[in-house]
Amino acid sequence: MKLVFATLSIVFLVLASSLVHPCMAISDAIKPNSSLDCDSKCGVRCSKSGHDRCLTFCLKCCLKCNCVPSGTYGNKHECPCYRDMMNSKGNPKCP
Known part of the structure; x- marks a missing residue:
């Protein structure tokens, strides 16, 4: 049971980290001038x-x-x- 839980946790972390970069790219596209207010x-x-x-x-x-x-x-x-x-x-x- 611990092995299944550990495996699912690792899979979840890998999937979650793959979604971080597209979200950041969308944020940059919405506000391109982050250095200047x-x-x-x-x-x-x-x-x-x-x-x-x-x-x-x-x-x-x-x-x-x-x-x-x-x-x-x-x-x-x-x-x-x-x-x-x-x-x-x-x-x-x-x-």
């Missing part, structure tokens, strides 16, 4: 503006560029990708 960075960036629209575009830019310039305005030289993104009219996309 876009919500808080964009919250600071958009604190003095029309908050909803600014946040929407800031979050899009942050997720794509993986950076947000400091302050509430300017400093775009800190993040060239953020600075160089344009909308369809040729205007800066990122606030």
Whole structure:
């Protein structure tokens, strides 16, 4: 009986460990920017503006560029990708 229990325990552990990696991959796919907190960075960036629209575009830019310039305005030289993104009219996309 002990041998059966030990064997089943080992099989269960092997199966459980094989499921850990796919779950972690799904988690990474949902939130690709774990090193940068876009919500808080964009919250600071958009604190003095029309908050909803600014946040929407800031979050899009942050997720794509993986950076947000400091302050509430300017400093775009800190993040060239953020600075160089344009909308369809040729205007800066990122606030």
